[in-house]
Amino acid sequence: MQTYAYFPGCSLETSAKEYDTSTRAVFDKLGIGLKEVPDWSCCGSSQAHKVDRDMAAAIAGRNLVLASEIGDIVAPCASCFMSLKEAAVELEHDSEIRDTLKENGLEYLPGSVRVISTVEAAHNALEKGMFEGKITKPLKNLKVASYYGCLLVRPPKIAQFDDVENPMSMDRLMEAAGATPVKWSHKTECCGNAYIMVDKDMTLNLVRNILNAAVSAGADVVAAACPLCHMNLVMRQPYMMQKYGLKSEIPIVYFSQLLGTALNADEQDLDIDGEVMRLINKRRQEANEVKEVG
Amino acid sequence: MVLGATARFKSIDVDLKKEIDRLSGQKVDMCYLCGKCTAGCPVAPYQDIPPHIVLRLAQWGSSKVLESKMIWNCVACATCYTRCPNDVDVAKVCEAITQIAKREGIVADPVASALREKFVESVKNNGRVHELPLAMAMKVATKDYLGDLDVGIPMFFQGKFPLFGHQIKDLNNFQKLFNSKKAKKEGDK
Numbered sequence: 212m213q214t215y216a217y218f219p220g221c222s223l224e225t226s227a228k229e230y231d232t233s234t235r236a237v238f239d240k241l242g243i244g245l246k247e248v249p250d251w252s253c254c255g256s257s258q259a260h261k262v263d264r265d266m267a268a269a270i271a272g273r274n275l276v277l278a279s280e281i282g283d284i285v286a287p288c289a290s291c292f293m294s295l296k297e298a299a300v301e302l303e304h305d306s307e308i309r310d311t312l313k314e315n316g317l318e319y320l321p322g323s324v325r326v327i328s329t330v331e332a333a334h335n336a337l338e339k340g341m342f343e344g345k346i347t348k349p350l351k352n353l354k355v356a357s358y359y360g361c362l363l364v365r366p367p368k369i370a371q372f373d374d375v376e377n378p379m380s381m382d383r384l385m386e387a388a389g390a391t392p393v394k395w396s397h398k399t400e401c402c403g404n405a406y407i408m409v410d411k412d413m414t415l416n417l418v419r420n421i422l423n424a425a426v427s428a429g430a431d432v433v434a435a436a437c438p439l440c441h442m443n444l445v446m447r448q449p450y451m452m453q454k455y456g457l458k459s460e461i462p463i464v465y466f467s468q469l470l471g472t473a474l475n476a477d478e479q480d481l482d483i484d485g486e487v488m489r490l491i492n493k494r495r496q497e498a499n500e501v502k503e504v505g
Numbered sequence: 506m507v508l509g510a511t512a513r514f515k516s517i518d519v520d521l522k523k524e525i526d527r528l529s530g531q532k533v534d535m536c537y538l539c540g541k542c543t544a545g546c547p548v549a550p551y552q553d554i555p556p557h558i559v560l561r562l563a564q565w566g567s568s569k570v571l572e573s574k575m576i577w578n579c580v581a582c583a584t585c586y587t588r589c590p591n592d593v594d595v596a597k598v599c600e601a602i603t604q605i606a607k608r609e610g611i612v613a614d615p616v617a618s619a620l621r622e623k624f625v626e627s628v629k630n631n632g633r634v635h636e637l638p639l640a641m642a643m644k645v646a647t648k649d650y651l652g653d654l655d656v657g658i659p660m661f662f663q664g665k666f667p668l669f670g671h672q673i674k675d676l677n678n679f680q681k682l683f684n685s686k687k688a689k690k691e692g693d694k
Binding site: 221222224225226227228250251252253256257258259261262264266269270273305310311312314315316317361362365366367375399400401403404405406407409410411413416446447452466493 | 506525547548549551581582583586587597600603604614616617620621622624626627632633634635640642643647649652656659660665666667671673674675678679680681682683
């Protein structure tokens with residue numbers, strides 16, 4: 212069985228627990244092993260490199276060394292994915308940072324670990340035909356806006372994944388799950404990340420633009436692949452309707468929750484909001500009615 | 506020498522430019538001001554100056570750039586770098602300028618500065634980020650104590666904002682990574 216070194220990241224232990232449990236459930240259904248990186252530490256996220264890029268590469272690099280005993284490292288959080296992958300690039304070129312790690316008992320061998328996101332890992336599985344016969348509960352008629360955010364695809368030199376302006380991998384995963392991906396404009400627009408804690412007004416403007424684009428495209432739900440994107444998109448919708456011209460509320464789910472639903476994974480692991488589940492069932496029912504009439 | 510201390514707007518301070526290039530690993534002179542970074546920048550409309558002007562001021566070595574709010578509020582989304590025809594990583598340039606500005610004692614956006622400091626402090630303390638104290642520290646920094654309680658309290662009761670963070674086992678060695686030789690060298694300058 213193929214096994215990845217799994218890097219959950221800090222948010223998946225707390226604010227994004229359902230992203231962790233649904234990710235594990237999906238890979239379990241696909242027959243892909245996820246072995247948690249032992250004693251992993253924070254990747255540095257979008258902030259550490261702003262203080263000191265070498266320190267950021269060293270702390271992210273620690274995880275690469277720990278993962279190398281298991282195999283290629285897979286991260287559900289877009290920010291973890293980028294920090295780890297960026298560190299892999301920096302460590303390859305910078306022997307001084309490698310020395311810093313070595314002095315602390317962590318020897319990094321350049322090229323020893325490949326870093327990929329869970330979207331990429333799931334998409335690879337799709338291309339290998341690993342979904343065949345496993346989509347037992349298709350998400351019929353559900354219109355999904357796949358939201359990639361920034362760091363799954365950018366910067367392309369480091370991410371080396373999918374088309375940078377119009378990525379399609381998550382759309383294809385949603386299609387495989389029986390859903391209908393919508394074409395929309397804000398797939399890779401930034402949600403403002405942790406700046407929600409710095410400049411709320413600015414960040415809510417960015418989030419409003421993303422959500423309005425999804426609503427205008429006729430999406431039922433937005434699929435996210437980052438805990439911080441998810442939090443920003445989900446948090447203040449009623450307030451944004453009052454003050455920021457948000458057209459309507461729209462549910463935000465992790466792509467793994469949708470995939471898991473189609474794969475008939477354990478409901479408790481998926482932890483989908485009851486209202487979203489009712490919407491999924493309603494769309495399924497509509498699809499069946501159309502079939503009967505037709 | 507105190508960087509840019511005597512420089513005025515439109516002054517040419519070659520040393521400031523060199524220092525920005527060194528810290529960012531970029532060549533700001535590569536920029537020909539096409540404005541693609543500004544066109545795609547999600548935060549530019551909310552800042553004092555747009556990213557291509559940050560680059561222009563950096564090319565001039567103007568100390569004015571150290572006072573900009575834009576450099577602190579770059580969200581590192583990498584849209585600019587992705588689209589730059591000359592391969593300039595503008596986010597790295599902004600990041601480098603904030604580091605120089607901080608050394609000069611100029612912090613145009615103390616809240617953005619607090620975010621990165623508190624974040625790194627949180628990581629250093631436990632090996633992982635503990636969201637609750639970080640969020641609370643940011644509430645203090647923005648003086649918006651009650652602003653997000655409507656969101657925070659339900660999350661707390663869903664167990665999504667635990668009181669105690671996870672501490673990694675090998676914390677001792679982890680913390681040494683913050684005091685690498687290289688990091689020290691830069692700090693001494």
